[in-house]
Amino acid sequence: MAVLVIIAGGVGGAFVSEELMTSRLQARYLTALGRELSFPMQSGASEFLPAPDGPYDSRLGYNQMPAFVDRLVERGHLVTRQARPSPRMVELADLGLFPAYHEKNRAGLRLLDCQGEVLQAGLYPERGYERFEDIPPLLVNSLLFIENRELLDPTQPRRNPAIEWGRFAKAAADQVISVVAEDRSTPGGSTLATQIEKYRHSPDGRTGSRREKLRQMGSASVRAYLDGEDTLKTRQRIVLDYLNTVPLSAKAGFGEVNGMGDGLWAWYGRDFDEVNRILGRPSAETGRVENGEDLPTRALAFKQALSLTIAQRRPSYYLAGGAQGLNELTDAHLRLLADEGVIQPSLRDAALAVQLKLREEPVAAPPVAFVTRKAVTSLRTHLSGLLGVPRLYDLDRLDLSASSTLHGEVQRNVTAVLRELGDPDRARAAGLYGFRMFSEGQDPSKVMFSFTLYESAGGANRLRLQTDNYDQPFDINEGARLDLGSTAKLRTLVSYLELVAALHTEYAGRDAAELRRLPRQGSDFLTHWALDYLATAGDRSLKPMLEAAMDRRYSASPQEQFFTGGGLHTFGNFNREDDKKVMTVREAFRNSVNLVFIRMMRDIVRYHVARNPAASGIFTDPDDPRRRDYLNRFADREGKVFLSTFYRKHQGHSPDESVSLMVEGLQPTPRRLAVILRATWPEASLAEFGSALGKHLRESDKLSEGEILDLYDRFGPGRYSLPDQGYLAGIHPLELWLAGFLRTHPGATLSQVLEASGDERLAVYTWLFRTRHKNAQDVRIRSLLEVEAFIEIGHSWRRLGYPFESLTPSYASSIGSSADRPAALAELVGIIVNKGKRLPVVRLDSLHFAAGTPYETELVRGPGAPEQVLPEALTEVVRGAMVDVAENGTARRLKGVFHRADGSPLVVGGKTGTGDHRYDVYGKGGQLVSSRVVTRSATLVFLVGDRFFGTLTAYVGEPYAEQYAFTSSLAVQLARSLAPLLEPLMAEDAQGQPASCRIASDA
Template identity: 55%
Template sequence: MESNSQAGRNYSVASAVRALRARAASINLGRSRGAAATAAAPVLEQELQHELQDQQAAELRSAPTHLSLVTEPPEQPAEGAPDGKPPKRRSRIKPALVLLLLMLLSLFAWWLVRESQTSSMQAQFFTGLARKISYKVEPGPSNAIRFPSDSPYDERLGYANLPDYLAKLKGHDYVIASQARLSPKMIELADMGLFATYREKTQVGLEIFDDKQQPLFSARFPERVYGGFDATPLPLIQSLLFIENRELLDTTYPKRNPAVEWDRFSKAVFDKSLHVVTGADKRSAGGSTLATQIEKYRHSPDGRTNSLSDKLRQMVSASLRAYQDGEDTTMARRQIVVDYINTVPLSAKLGYGEVNGIGDGMWVWYGRNFDDLNRALRGAIDTPDAALAYKEALSLFIAQRRPAHYLGAGSDDLEELTNVHLRVLAQAGVITPKLRDLATSQKLHPASGTGVAPPAANSFTTRKASNAVRTHLAGLLGDSRLYNVDRLDLAVASTLNAEAQKAVTARLRGLRDVESATAAGLTGKGMLGNGDPANVVYSFTLIERGADANYLRVQTDNYDQPLDINEGAKLDLGSTAKLRTLVTYMDIVDQLHKRYAQMTPVELKKVVLDPKDRMSQWGVEYFQGLKASADRGLAPMLEAAFERKYSASPGESFFTGGGLHTFGNFSKLDDSKIMTVRQALRQSTNLVFVRMMRDVVRYYMFQLPGSSAALLADANDPRRAEYLSRFADREGREFLGKFYSKYKGKTPADAQKALLASFRPTPTRLAAVHRTVWPQGTLAEFGAFINDNLPSANEVPADRIARMYETYAPAAMSLSDRGYVSSLHPLELWVVGYLRSNKDAGWKQVADASVKERQDVYSWLFNTHRKHAQDKRIAGLIEVEAFLKIHAQWKSMGYPFDSLVPSYATTLGASADRPAALAEMMGIIVNNGMRKPVQRIDSLHFAKGTPYETLVKHAKADKFEQVIAPEVAQAVSEAIRGVVSDGTAKRVKAAFVAADGSIIAVGGKTGTGDQRFDVYGGGGRLIESRFVNRSATFVFNIGERFFGSMTAYVHGPDSENYDFTSALPVQLLTVLAPTLMPMIDPEAAAKQKAAAEAAAAAGAAAKVAKAEADAAPGAVVKPAVVKDAVAKPAGEGEAVVKPVAAKPVVARPAAAKPVAEKAVVAKAAVAKPATPKAGDAAADKPKAAAKAPAADAAKPVKPVKPVQPKPKQEAPRPQVLF
């Protein structure tokens, strides 16, 4: 009984507990979505715990000590069970735990729902984390920086490639001046794989600034973007949010995390899980928000989500980015919309490249102007064109899922899908039914969009300087594609002067007009003549000497094509090569000075030299002739070298370049002269420099290891065989290449036809050909070949066929002899035969297979009784080796190419050059023989305003290469000043005037190139002359700081119509002088500007005075008819007529008289006509500027009828040398 009563009590307690739990659960569940649930749950839980504790205490007090405590009520007996059997008892602890778990789950569900709506805890967490993320820029390289991995955004802007760029820049003497330092938390998150948190840039690209930080070039990608949320058309925003992220701009919860839309995310997870479990192939809807999509296409590898970890990385990174400005994400969410519209990737199009953003997408894919699009979408979209514009924009939002497909071959799919979206949008009330109908009635045509326009006129011309910097930048970074360079987040500080660059470019472009060219004095003899100015390309380079480098200030041309004439062309620049020859000549004098200056007279007498080594002979004789007290320094020796004399006679033939050549002078007056080197430099006399080059070549021939004289004198010298073998290989290769080009790609029949057309067929010739080309041919085939190809109907007897078959067999006759018999070059026969058996053979294979044959062909040379022939070949090879030495010296002076033509004609321009390379050589001369780098870029600022920010600057050089001795550079510099003062560049002598009125000295060298292909017949008769191009160049220095080059160039057959000389670029420099003076001498330019303004004011005052005088009673004044004065440089040999000042005349005015060309000094004085003197009308002097009339010139006088001036008399035009 006691046991049963105890069980009853336990059951009643358990029942009470269950009742309390049920009551608590009902209250909790009923208020789970209200605020009361939060308060009721702890109270109920506390009451339940107290009730349980009291009940257990009472039970313990009343229970017998021998009985165990039963917490579960006895089980009720089942129906039919025998009375008195005790029921089973359940534990009273388990229901309490279940109830507690249910309460906790309810609370968690409530919190989850609430957090998904408000993001309060996320806001607190991510904001706190974001506050620890920072970076700062400090001087020097950073050891606390992390660069991103490869991804579309980070690669395009250059962030991912920065380590590689910096390594390459270091190799070009650039150093890191400052760099970003990341906070420890930012480094930690980066090492975890999260994307860097900072305010990312939407529109970026390469920017180039000039030396004064003025913009020179700017590329911005995407090109068409919205500046903010309010600037974005509302229909775009509404449509985008409906398709991709409908709850993004809900303002109910300002702390909401835009990286996750929980309902869509949950559905996406469920669909994905179902797909994994069931294997269903159905596509599931994505759970990405706009924020995570931006992270994906910007920073994930290849812009794709490849795994769950990628998705989590995107979500966390997007969350941090959203909360970096605080817990309130309202503005961040609006910016996400704008960023997505501006940057969504939309595939790529040929001629434009990759397309990002709706603005660029509408232009590239549909040809829709950005402004027109915005006008259409901001108004009532109730016209067909506006509806089509909306449909096109909507289609791009849809196409971003598979842009390459939808915007290419899948345009029909895009059309159908866009129409579906239009109907859904209308059904949801986002757009009107009218807009839906107007849009669906029109078809999309993305693949045939016309937005990619050709370059604007003169776009290449106006961007030549920036293109030069971009090309140089590409070389520095190791990326040859300007497309990639333009998209970098990079600001470049260049050394160019934008003001001068634009002014010079505009001036050169203007000279393509006939009137402008005439006004600039570019017509007449030695100038453009009757040629069309529009076909002439002008290029100009100006460089400033600096302490650590030479700074490029101007580089431009008027050639409206991508090719940069200054740096990209290979031109025959004529006699400018004489300056290179002169430097080499003077460098040899320096070598002779080092070799012989310290020798005593006794030692000098013991020096043994070859008679042909005239330079060394002269050096020895120079020191032998000096008195003991004389200066044995280098400078006097260089002056003596300038006074060496050479004949200018063209009567001698020169064996050079493997053949006999003759040369002529530009002026026939020089043919009978013997001139010093200095005189020949000033007058650019060809034959003097040809003979100088011969001396230079022979000097280096005898400086080679071993004695060339002994090699040529001794027929048994073992080195002769080596030289002859090299000659055979070298010349054999030249012929082999010629024949390979002739027969490569031909069928055997075509090759045979071409071969037979090369000679007159005879039996013996045909026999030699067949046995070489078809060595395995049978006797029958041999006979048929001979008889079939003979012009005569008479067949060759069979017995003779058999004899020839044996006689001309390869084993019986050498290849060289078979070539002689056939009257063809032996290697031509060999090439035809080899290609017949190896039709796909390339040049390397042919060259490698012909090593033995090339030697065999020249085997006759190795016979000692042919010594004269051997000497000629050996001398030719030694000459080639000498030119290798000369080339090395030229290369050190900035020569741009890898070889020289081994001929004396190289001194006349046969080896070609580039204007920029000539300017670099002039820089070495100006810098006293030191080769300083030509600096185009001073600094590079990568990723400004990002955690990857790096500023790179050009390092200061510790030392420079001394290419030539300072004395040599100074002597050459002084000599080329004579070219301007008394030589072929006189007209620029007084073009540059300093602030104090003194003339800024100019030096330089002129050159004219006339490249043609001439074909000669027997007896030296000219059969054909094809014009290739014509050029004229002036390489110069101005004062002690500036130097450069000016070139005029005509390409192609049109060059036949031009006969200009180097007087043309010299005159051009004179024309450009006022444009360049603000950079060369700012003070002088300011004074000139002030003088011009004063002259203009004086002119205005004169007009006022004249008007007052005209209005005065009793005075009638008729001024002389005077045209506006225009300062125009004179043409070749042309007298200049100065305008008469605008004075009222009292007596008959004198006739206009020609005046001498005088140097211009800009002053506000009135020009007075001068009486010409003999010789004053020199063509090389610039014309004096017309002066403004004095303000007091107008005085009332008696009216007098003016007399018309007499016609202008022209002075004879002397011929201008080049």
């Protein structure tokens, strides 16, 4: 390498000695070389300078930059600016040298809000010296004596700190001798400068070969002269860099330990500032060391610090049980330092008198208030996925600044309010006590509140606020499956209007006479209505038809029984005053009337059933071969449902316990028990059978040996089919089969149970295939057609953000039985706000990697391609319905609470929902035996003006849920009380544009 030739070759004769002492020629050449090393930032993307494979470059992400940028570009980001390494810098990298620039001692992930304010900033190592002048001279002198005695020699201003020639010559000689004498010790000749190059940039932080050693020396030499021929300041910086970054293994609970500051804390539990004060940090005013600590205190601090400068050669060994060896080695150095006059004998003696005690327990992380970091944690998780960095630990140590879309001030203020709501006085001040909210005397601290707000700006939905008051890592907004009650009516309304729009597309082009001649299919009343409407409408455009659909009328009566979800069900309205009304869809949405939406969902299901090709004519011909296929599928599906229920019931119980579970609530007669035992334990001997009977029979039912033998023979294997055994025992036959299967396969999983039970599931339903049961067959076929209809409805819901794979196949899904997530509801409202377009959700606007390095790269979130997923006219109608809810319906508390900067009101729309999730137990005849409240929730999904939308949820789970009876009024009132805090976010400039946050196009 050219650099090493200059360093090692000399200029011959009499100049060699002078060059070794003064580095004059090296300084001149390398300073000139350093002027050619640059990496200016320029627009657009460029080729990356290859980064070394060392620990430093891996930790800060430099050698992963190409992969990071490729992933980000694939996910819609654009490179706006990137460093352009100069040709000479590229040339030196090609020669094998590490890139020469002023490296950072500390770096980490910085998250900024949309105004550029810091949300979180991590620096690793966490503790360190800012300047060379801050380091106690005692520590500097001791370090240099041990590692690099000539480094700070002021008489040689041009000295190359990469090489200490005396040590280098001795090390080279030892290496040569070791070739002949294999037992010859070969200590290294590394200076602090080359050690830094080694542990930062060499593979695994090690010197694997002589070539690698020369690489370290050459790289350190080039780096030393970046600031000119006089290297004294550079040599001081080398001491600073070394003490701030020397690797000291890793510690449980803390992670990787680098530098004296983190080392003192992780190894000894010592406060860095305190140790520096004790050792005598120079005064900023006088420059003198001022120390008033007693000698034993100072001796302990010095011995601990000194031990770390020694331990760096094998830190893992010392941490893993070598404390005594470290103590002895430190004592040896103390004696040597005193003998050479580096420290006073009194300090040596005091330090020898104390024993080093390494911190044995894991380093406890400081307490984390999850609730204040919830949004930041969500951003970090999102960024982790973007970059493909699975561990947040590694993500936090990248040299990266990320600008988020969050509004920090509003985030902090709203979070503070939500946290205070556990105080009854604060909750009362927010207006949360009253009718359908908290009752006087109730404790609000058990209720969790979650609030999320988005802004549609710059071609994307930007997350401005995401917070809750739940002081755990769990995210209620995105991580829960919640019963959100009547918010499901918003999804149902959109599905209903989507079908109307589809009918408009199909039939609007036909004339009235043709529409009247079209055949009508059974109970598909939605299509009937569409044909009649289009045959008479003066204006056939889409929006008037959608408005007319909003004016269709349904009964709100709860008297009807509905066959859905495989059985007969009845439903009730929240407000009984609605029970006798017939009302429009518009009115029902405004006042959240359940029965209208149950009947609307029935129309939606019938629409899909009528268009299912498999259903055509299937009920009229009993010999239609499709009937057997449907019945087979019904038997298989129904059997899986029952087996799943029975599996949860019996899993983990012994065979005797399973028998007790089956006869629980039944009269345990001898015959019933005999059937159960012979069905579930057919291989039992007569004695085993008799013993088991005795365990479960009542005292009054004790049997003679003859009676036991009779039962044993009468119900033995093969005497009765599985359905007949179930009939005789009064127990579902699949439960009998499962109990027997689990007896012989006690560790079986549910998937194994389902795989093994195929024949039994069909056998239980053999009666269905007899034609004399045609009516029963029709009921089952209709149930399966309903399931298939809900599969189609589920596709529609998922296309608009519904987060789960399937819906509960019941009309009750229209009022919340299929659950939802607040974030998913917000996505649907975002589509409505954006006139039917799905815009990308953006949490991070820009990323700035490796500032001030040859790897520096800036990226911004590129403009996403909007996807039109709903007709614009449809979203206008739904938006109008939501505004009606906020002005005249269940969310009318919100009317007029949001304002522009000039005081004019912003239009508000919403949909409310109350979730009351219960665990009900039914006895014979469908009688309700018990009901337990599992969760309760109150949800508001809303829009404000033309840009903002979001969700607010109140949630409480077991065992506290049964104590509360609040409704969605709680969420609406909380939104009202939070409105003033949101005004800074909703501010607009003179042109009506967002004034509070930058967007990607401004970056």
